[in-house]
Amino acid sequence: MSLTVVNGLPAHVLFVHFVIVLVPLSAVALVAGAIWPRVARRLGILLPVLALVTLASVPLATHAGEWLEAHVDSSSLVRKHAELGDGLLPWALGLFVLSAAVWWTARSAAGVQDGTRGTTARWTSAPIRIAAVVLSLAVATGAVVDVYRIGDSGAKAAWHDGFSKTGQSQGH
Numbered sequence: 001m002s003l004t005v006v007n008g009l010p011a012h013v014l015f016v017h018f019v020i021v022l023v024p025l026s027a028v029a030l031v032a033g034a035i036w037p038r039v040a041r042r043l044g045i046l047l048p049v050l051a052l053v054t055l056a057s058v059p060l061a062t063h064a065g066e067w068l069e070a071h072v073d074s075s076s077l078v079r080k081h082a083e084l085g086d087g088l089l090p091w092a093l094g095l096f097v098l099s100a101a102v103w104w105t106a107r108s109a110a111g112v113q114d115g116t117r118g119t120t121a122r123w124t125s126a127p128i129r130i131a132a133v134v135l136s137l138a139v140a141t142g143a144v145v146d147v148y149r150i151g152d153s154g155a156k157a158a159w160h161d162g163f164s165k166t167g168q169s170q171g172h
Contacts, residue, residue, distance in 0.1 A: 002080060003015075003060065003063075003138055004006075004062060004063075004064055004067040004068075010064065010067070010068045011060075011064035011067075012061060012064035012065040012067070012068045012069070013068075014064075015057065015060045015061035015064050016061050016065075016151070016154070017024075018057040018060075018061065019054075019057050019058060019061045019088070019147065020147060020151060021052040022050070022053060022057055023054055023088075023091075023092065023095070023143050023144060023147045024051065024094045024144050024147065025054075026050050026054040026099065026140075026143075027095060027140035027141075027143050027144050028140070029043060029046075029047055029050055029051075029099070029137075030047070030051065030095055030098055030099050030136050030139070030140050031124055031133075031136050031137055031140045033047050033099070033102045033103070033106065033136075034102050034129075034132045034133045034135075034136035035133055035136075037105070037106045037109055039075055040102050040103055040105070040106035041106045041107070043103070043109075044103070045102045045103065047099045047100075047102065048096065048100040049100045050099070051095045051096040051098075051099035051100070051114050054095060054096070055056045055093060055095070055096045056088075056094045057092075058089050058092045059089065061085070062085055062086065062088070062089070065081075065082065065085055066082070069082050075157065075160075077153065077157035077160055078154050078157045079154040080157070081154045081156075081157045082152065084146070084149055084150045084153050085150050085154075087146060088143070088146050088147065088150060091139065091142050091143035091146050092143065094142075094143070095139060095140065095146070096140040098132070098135055098136050098139055101132065102136065105128070105132065106116075110164045114152050141146060143156075150161075
């Protein structure tokens, strides 16, 4: 089954809204969880699940976008948007992998604090935490910037000559 049209509209224009909301939300949750393990423990399994849903939304939007690209007039703006859109999946994958690692680390660290786990203390060492924070900040920033660039190029492709800059008289 291919989701390319939903209720008579190209599915891409609907699916991109999931991506626009979920990527920054996942990025913020990841960074907060990496900086403050208590946040990661509080979020629990929601942290990697949110990132997984985000990851799944990207190919949905991309696939529907490829269908839409084949059904609109080709232009350099549309091609640029499609090219930029193809680059988001690695960022979303990075959000997921790091979210899962931060969640697992926070979960393991909680076991160490409770005295129920054995040798997981090495995961809570300062160098590991610093690396997790730096990687999380880098991937989260890259993902959000990429979503912005993709969205900006998509808006330009959709609206470049589709509206009046001076407005139209309503006849009042």
